[in-house]
Amino acid sequence: MKTQRPWLIAAVATLLVGMPVLAGGDTEDERTGFDKMSKPVQALAKSGGADFVDVIITFKEKPGRADDDGIKGSNGKVKRNFDVFKMRAVRVPAQRLEALAKHPNVEFIVRDAPVASLSASALATANLPADPVDYGIVSMGVGVAVIDSGVGYHVDLWPAPQQFDFVGQAGNPQYGVYDTWGHGTHVSGLIAGDGYDSSGSFRGVAPYADLLSLRVLDSSGMGVTSDVIAALEWLLVNASAYNIKVANLSLGKAVEEAAADDPLVQAVEAVWDAGIVVVCSAGNYGRDGHATITSPGNSPKVITVGSVTDGGTTDTSDDYISTYSSMGPTAFDHFLKPDLVAPGNRFVASMSYEAQLKANLADRLVDCGNASCSGSYFELSGTSMAAAMVSGAAALMIDQDSTLTPDTVKARLMRSARKIDGDPTSTGAGVLDIVAALTESGTLASAPSPKMARSEEGAVILVEDTSQLWGDTQWGASFIWSDSFIWSDSFIWSDGYIWSDSFIWSDSYIWSDSFIWSDSYIWSDSYIWSDSFIWSDTVTNDDPLFEVNAQGLVIDDD
Numbered sequence: 189m190k191t192q193r194p195w196l197i198a199a200v201a202t203l204l205v206g207m208p209v210l211a212g213g214d215t216e217d218e219r220t221g222f223d224k225m226s227k228p229v230q231a232l233a234k235s236g237g238a239d240f241v242d243v244i245i246t247f248k249e250k251p252g253r254a255d256d257d258g259i260k261g262s263n264g265k266v267k268r269n270f271d272v273f274k275m276r277a278v279r280v281p282a283q284r285l286e287a288l289a290k291h292p293n294v295e296f297i298v299r300d301a302p303v304a305s306l307s308a309s310a311l312a313t314a315n316l317p318a319d320p321v322d323y324g325i326v327s328m329g330v331g332v333a334v335i336d337s338g339v340g341y342h343v344d345l346w347p348a349p350q351q352f353d354f355v356g357q358a359g360n361p362q363y364g365v366y367d368t369w370g371h372g373t374h375v376s377g378l379i380a381g382d383g384y385d386s387s388g389s390f391r392g393v394a395p396y397a398d399l400l401s402l403r404v405l406d407s408s409g410m411g412v413t414s415d416v417i418a419a420l421e422w423l424l425v426n427a428s429a430y431n432i433k434v435a436n437l438s439l440g441k442a443v444e445e446a447a448a449d450d451p452l453v454q455a456v457e458a459v460w461d462a463g464i465v466v467v468c469s470a471g472n473y474g475r476d477g478h479a480t481i482t483s484p485g486n487s488p489k490v491i492t493v494g495s496v497t498d499g500g501t502t503d504t505s506d507d508y509i510s511t512y513s514s515m516g517p518t519a520f521d522h523f524l525k526p527d528l529v530a531p532g533n534r535f536v537a538s539m540s541y542e543a544q545l546k547a548n549l550a551d552r553l554v555d556c557g558n559a560s561c562s563g564s565y566f567e568l569s570g571t572s573m574a575a576a577m578v579s580g581a582a583a584l585m586i587d588q589d590s591t592l593t594p595d596t597v598k599a600r601l602m603r604s605a606r607k608i609d610g611d612p613t614s615t616g617a618g619v620l621d622i623v624a625a626l627t628e629s630g631t632l633a634s635a636p637s638p639k640m641a642r643s644e645e646g647a648v649i650l651v652e653d654t655s656q657l658w659g660d661t662q663w664g665a666s667f668i669w670s671d672s673f674i675w676s677d678s679f680i681w682s683d684g685y686i687w688s689d690s691f692i693w694s695d696s697y698i699w700s701d702s703f704i705w706s707d708s709y710i711w712s713d714s715y716i717w718s719d720s721f722i723w724s725d726t727v728t729n730d731d732p733l734f735e736v737n738a739q740g741l742v743i744d745d746d
Contacts, residue, residue: 215407219296224289226298233285240279242267242300244414244451247274247293251724257294261593262288268358268414272421273458275451277414291672296449301453301551303416305371305409305442306336306469306482307570314598329430330587332379332579335419335465336439337405340540341365344381344390347371349399350430353459354419355406367398368407370543374568375438376401377538378576379583385561390536390554393580393585393622405439407544413441413452420455424462433586434465436579438572440482443519447486454486464641465586465594466490467579469571470526471514478515478613481525486518488636491582491598492525493572495532495546504606509614512728516613516640523637524612524651527598530581530620532574539566561712581622590627595635599658600628602635602668617668632658638665 222230230239247255251274259266264280279299280288289297329499339349352361362546367373378393380399383391402419405411423435437456447453460466468490469480484493491572494513515527536554539546545552545566554565582597592600604625605618638652655664 204367236283307572327529338367338403339401340367342538351401353403367540370545386556392584446520469575470494480514493575494526494529497533526616528616530574530577599635604628
């Protein structure tokens with residue numbers, strides 16, 4: 189094989205040695221000034237001006253008085269402190285960002301970026317999966333944290349979950365039970381609803397799992413990264429008190445920096461390392477092509493879930509990857525994502541009585557068959573719903589065997605998934621198969637998603653060998669991804685497998701350094717990225733991301 193490009197050699201060195209490698213060959217200890225900022229923050233710093241911007245600073249060592257003095261000296265204000273994470277959420281004038289970055293304890297600075305729920309509206313005849321399967325009831329005590337817009341009262345969610353509100357709360361989170369948007373209640377119903385109000389028609393995957401709601405999204409389904417990180421830090425401290433084993437994040441933000449520099453990724457990985465299975469939605473931006481996985485689903489550790497559209501029959505041959513389901517590899521790092529897909533299109537589940545979604549999309553209210561439950565069920569679609577399915581499955585697996593680690597749960601879900609034809613950056617390891625996952629065996633200490641890279645030896649994509657990456661030959665690529673996908677050892681990357689030339693991208697697309705999330709780095713008022721603000725000029729699709737309705741929500745598959 190020909191000598192690989194310098195950036196690929198650096199990537200391999202990172203994997204083998206564990207030393208972060210930066211553009212231009214700098215190690216993390218050599219970063220100064222602009223090198224310690226994400227591209228969006230660099231743009232803000234270079235534009236200067238006295239306008240204040242919200243950023244998250246990560247520090248090399250736990251920040252103290254000297255760091256806070258540096259922030260104050262930059263005319264900045266600390267919006268949120270963190271006790272466990274070496275971070276601060278800060279509001280500072282753009283013109284002072286460069287000076288702030290030069291502080292010796294500053295590791296990296298990113299935007300305190302907007303975060304949104306990842307669901308969509310449905311505008312045609314319901315296209316629901318086949319009748320729900322009874323996988324058994326999870327014994328009370330298996331805790332699932334739903335990090336979302338809250339959970340409102342609903343008879344299907346019993347006992348009512350405790351809730352802590354982190355939206356704009358700089359101090360201790362506020363206690364309550366409400367969901368003024370509705371998304372979190374829907375996700376919770378898919379995970380653990382018992383279907384009581386619908387006589388079992390709209391039952392969740394793991395009825396009676398012990399839900400804990402951490403509210404981070406407001407009444408419009410929006411939030412900020414620092415609030416999500418605060419909820420994750422709180423979870424780290426309090427998880428044992430609530431026996432939390434699974435955390436569901438059906439939300440996402442733009443990927444604006446490498447995963448190792450993303451504080452939200454760092455936070456979910458800390459939760460994962462603490463023994464909690466973290467399930468993230470992949471994103472609903474698949475109609476604009478590859479590299480559309482959202483953060484924190486770009487973490488190689490967590491379980492990232494895409495959506496499959498069920499044909500509404502017992503025959504799986506009419507199922508297909510939802511057109512909106514985000515595709516990998518991940519931006520910057522090129523991790524092979526999603527890890528698997530699950531049904532996510534046009535799901536009916538519980539809805540809070542006070543939800544704004546009910547007013548915005550009144551035609552999505554579902555008739556449950558009797559007057560007592562009128563207005564209490566709602567139809568939504570998206571990778572949010574698919575992630576909830578996987579979180580429910582993880583709860584069932586842990587209920588069956590409490591010794592399972594997050595990595596073992598991830599690996600078993602991937603290997604047991606129903607294999608389907610197609611691009612693995614769209615299909616993942618296949619479709620969630622809960623029955624198979626519950627009978628899967630084998631354990632692993634580590635199961636990170638493999639990296640991908642282009643080869644100079646021809647039109648092929650190199651993929652890390654999971655049998656080596658995961659430390660067991662029984663977890664190789666041919667066991668995890670579809671057999672119809674061509675894996676070959678004719679070219680080697682760190683003893684890895686090859687991705688065939690059936691799927692290949694041009695130099696100006698996935699692998700370009702200029703392929704980043706847009707120059708403006710903002711969300712449109714309709715709660716979705718508009719095409720003029722999201723993708724770099726290297727993306728060939730000049731059309732809007734996808735059609736949206738009057739409320740700015742994605743139109744789903746018919």
